[in-house]
Amino acid sequence: MTPSAGAALSSEGLGFVYPDGTRALTGIDLLVPAGIRLAIVGQNGSGKSTLVRHFNGLLRATEGRVLVGGEEVSRRHVAELAQQVGIAFQNPDRQIFAGSVRSEVAFGPRNLGLRGEELESAVKSALEAVRLGGEGETNPYDLGYSRRKLLTIASVLAMRTPIVVLDEPTTGQDLRGVRTIEGIVATLAAEGRTVIAVSHDLRFVAETFERVVVMRQGTIVLDGTPSEVFAEANWATLRSTNLEPPYAARLGARLGLGSTPTEESLVSALSAGT
């Protein structure tokens, strides 16, 4: 199998076993076209975070291979991959280390060689995107959990990588925070960048992403558009990995309106029917 042209990243037969013997991934075949908005969902412990950690070489496949930009990850250095794939971790405190919000965000782009005006502008726009523009001099640990989470997203945005991975971005976010993240995903997509998010928030997923991959026990069990994945025929599979279809999808099916994974699709199906 040759990597398709235009693929941002792909995996072939990817398997991973942690050093303590815990198997986390089995036979993952995934093709992520450049510029797509892809969400990865599945039950706790199904391997979602383990999978995305292979995309920038933090974890190395114990079986199969992962390709970024057509090149095998195992042949490349983490520092080199960091220019292509930025990951905002699930737990912000595994990521934050600097004494101020500004220096936290500046760390990545400085390592990529940005200096002076260019660095300042990368930092400034990243902080503004997560609405932390006024907190440059604040100690990251004086921010609450949800804003530390937004800070880690800003750190990744400032790297301006073609591929951005967000691990559970909406965890702990209030409605404004979720809207901010939805806006960031839309902006990244408009810039032609590839966005991959891990999430349990299926409403956020259905409304923000164009493709959904469902994982169960380290394997991919569904892969398609929100309309395909959240269709009634797949509910048993979704429930087998502890997921519940979004309310809009359930109501749409109950009313015989077909697959309506989002509020918008349900409302338009309802008004078309009356």
Add this chain to the structure above:
Amino acid sequence: MSLRLEGVGYRYAGSATDALIDVDLAIEPGEVVGVCGPNAGGKSTLCLVAGGLAPLTIGGQLRGRVSIDGSATAGAKQYEVAQRVGILFQEPQAQLSDSVPTVWEEVAFGPRNLSLPLDEVVARTWGALEALDIADLCERDPGRLSGGQAQLVALASVLALQPAYLVLDEPTSQLDPEGTRLVAEALARAAAVTGAGILVVEHKTDLLARLCARLAIVEAGRIVKQGTAVTMLGLPELDELGVSPPETVRLRRAVEATGGHWDPSWT
């Protein structure tokens, strides 16, 4: 009998502003009280104060009175409060002891420290693990769990203490829908069976709607609204307060906003 905050204000050490202002809130035994509101509004601070950690452990300045079944926490020892109120932090990694090799030992850690008889420690540990359907994790290293698994283990370790009151800061933030449902069941059971009084901070309003009779909305350090969960979650200004209404409420509004008809039987 209640966990009670009366005219409570709180300021973190070294801070120039109050994180909580004039908070009045009571949690009765057997009752689940929900708290929601925008981020940085004071929800986590409210948990620290209700759980006695602020100011007993982290310092800062408390005004007003926090009392547990009539005894003020001011002047109490941290361990005395800890035996009455179990607190679950927002980040499970902050909760886990980092000192034991297995999940089972992690959950047994609290009951052991209460000097309970061994069979009681064992019963409570299995009870808490099974309530959250994580008994199969018992041999795992607590430091090598997924985010959601760690959150369930942290909650199990608090439930195993069987405290009179539970203060939970976003207990389901990293959980899948099934994990969220199990937590809701376990909390409802703790309230109904052991008579625990529970304060739970959550953004998941669908969960609060199922679990709580009463709800307080906290913004800018104050309780800006307090009442029945049904009334609070139907408030038109919820969005402005940074709170996402329950899915049924959102959907009804979306349908009605386009002039459509909403059938109440759809909820």
